[in-house]
Amino acid sequence: MALELTHVTVTAGAARLIESVTLKVEPGKLTVILGANGAGKSTVLNVLAGDLRAAQGEALLDGRPIAAFSPRDLAMRRAVVLQHTPMNFALCVHEVVALARAPFGLAARDDGAEERAIHALGLAALAGRDYGTLSGGERQRVQIARALAQLWHAGDAPPTYLLMDEPTAHLDLKHQILALEVARRFVDAGGSALCILHDLALAREFSDDVILMKSGRIAARGAACSSLTAAMIAEVYDIPAERAGRLAMDRVNP
Amino acid sequence: MAIGSAASQATQIVQAIRLPRLILGLCVGAALGVCGAALQGLFRNPLADPTIIGVSGGGVLGVGLVIVAGKALAPGFLAVAGVYALPLGAFAGSMIAIVAVYALSRLTGMTSGSSLILSGIAINAVVAGALGYLTFIAFDDQLRELIFWQLGSLGRVMWESLPPAALLMGASVLLMFRSASALNVYLLGEREAVHLGVNVESMKRQVIVLTALGVGAAVALSGLIGFVGLAAPHIIRLFAGADHRVVLPGSALLGALLVLCADLIARTAVAPAELPIGVLTSALGGPFFIWLLSRYRRELF
Numbered sequence: 001m002a003l004e005l006t007h008v009t010v011t012a013g014a015a016r017l018i019e020s021v022t023l024k025v026e027p028g029k030l031t032v033i034l035g036a037n038g039a040g041k042s043t044v045l046n047v048l049a050g051d052l053r054a055a056q057g058e059a060l061l062d063g064r065p066i067a068a069f070s071p072r073d074l075a076m077r078r079a080v081v082l083q084h085t086p087m088n089f090a091l092c093v094h095e096v097v098a099l100a101r102a103p104f105g106l107a108a109r110d111d112g113a114e115e116r117a118i119h120a121l122g123l124a125a126l127a128g129r130d131y132g133t134l135s136g137g138e139r140q141r142v143q144i145a146r147a148l149a150q151l152w153h154a155g156d157a158p159p160t161y162l163l164m165d166e167p168t169a170h171l172d173l174k175h176q177i178l179a180l181e182v183a184r185r186f187v188d189a190g191g192s193a194l195c196i197l198h199d200l201a202l203a204r205e206f207s208d209d210v211i212l213m214k215s216g217r218i219a220a221r222g223a224a225c226s227s228l229t230a231a232m233i234a235e236v237y238d239i240p241a242e243r244a245g246r247l248a249m250d251r252v253n254p
Numbered sequence: 255m256a257i258g259s260a261a262s263q264a265t266q267i268v269q270a271i272r273l274p275r276l277i278l279g280l281c282v283g284a285a286l287g288v289c290g291a292a293l294q295g296l297f298r299n300p301l302a303d304p305t306i307i308g309v310s311g312g313g314v315l316g317v318g319l320v321i322v323a324g325k326a327l328a329p330g331f332l333a334v335a336g337v338y339a340l341p342l343g344a345f346a347g348s349m350i351a352i353v354a355v356y357a358l359s360r361l362t363g364m365t366s367g368s369s370l371i372l373s374g375i376a377i378n379a380v381v382a383g384a385l386g387y388l389t390f391i392a393f394d395d396q397l398r399e400l401i402f403w404q405l406g407s408l409g410r411v412m413w414e415s416l417p418p419a420a421l422l423m424g425a426s427v428l429l430m431f432r433s434a435s436a437l438n439v440y441l442l443g444e445r446e447a448v449h450l451g452v453n454v455e456s457m458k459r460q461v462i463v464l465t466a467l468g469v470g471a472a473v474a475l476s477g478l479i480g481f482v483g484l485a486a487p488h489i490i491r492l493f494a495g496a497d498h499r500v501v502l503p504g505s506a507l508l509g510a511l512l513v514l515c516a517d518l519i520a521r522t523a524v525a526p527a528e529l530p531i532g533v534l535t536s537a538l539g540g541p542f543f544i545w546l547l548s549r550y551r552r553e554l555f
Contacts, residue, residue: 079449082446099439100450
């Protein structure tokens, strides 16, 4: 049971967006992808989400090619949070989160998944607000709540996958922590999650596994404490080792 | 005796003239309202409307081609199609226009509101040019026909032509309701909709074909009636929110109501003469569109 890539290469014209990437998103684990802009992080997530096809290699969900799933079957197994989701129409927060029911149709259980997700992301006070009037950070939390509700509707078995592309990008510190705590709890309850992050401290705090990407390839992987070394950070982000040394330590003094 | 004949005369007027006109108005209004709402969902743009993006114009051009050039260019088609020649022309014109607008807006970027409106301007310009040419080469009787379709009117309906068109418009309206939930999810975005299990390509095909059917049939019987597809969904959204499960049926009802009211005014305002209904809806719809533009300018442009 896993969402996995085996030696996956994705091309766009002559360019190789990612090359021979092998990774596994497993139940009970929160995997974080780190890397510079353009390193191929989002491409990996898009292949896992089923949006992009691998030119070479295999992308599998529980051993079956992702491309073999219908959009609806995939939607019952994995949820995706993208970076920007603007909207010109006046759906309220609760209605947006309730779109999570779409793949399940009338079979969706009325077990309050939307309300719980809205509460989990601290959106209760905004539930009736027009989505279009929200700030970027609030919209992001709504999308995370929507994805969470989608997977809660799917139930526990078989395991479900939460894929988030920079879920903390527009969030303040409090809500960055809240969003990742939500992902953490989802994983602890048996789900699997993959987040693209830019914040080393958050990655260290919340991840089980870290994958560092550089120029379309995986440069390093492992538990955060072992893979986030000064040398590795200096290399992946192409920054001076001395600065990376300070960043690899805990950023905030006790 | 005199009273009886007056009553039977009234009955005849109602049955032969008023009733088909009423039914046509209901169908046209419902079809335009629903197609407008669905187009706005399809383009994720609250300014989409069959007239503004050129779908109605395409239909009128199709009708115009049949009227002016049909006999010369495709006599076989006219012979086979008979009374259905005009509706077929309208449907084909609407279909080509909506596919062209869709392809153009994809080419220039779906998310931008201005690209859709600019695509509409392009299509409408082509339509206006072609209609201008048809007007130029038309004979007098053809000319009158052409102008009738460009101005729009419910006044020409007869019992014979009503059932097939009403059936098409009814089917377009009712079948469109099935896409309501998919359109809701699609508001989030194309990729997001796929992530939520929507078969986006099939939904788009359905909306495009049903819109061409509904608008084509409406144009075939009543000509160009603008802005109903813009106004009806907006007023519903203002009061009931953006959920398509409410917006689509609401727009059908309100669209029908708007067209009937407009027709009432068109018939009575300058009696005994009659105002073309399309002139009336455009006169009211233009300022409404300006108001919408000012409302959405920040989000869309």
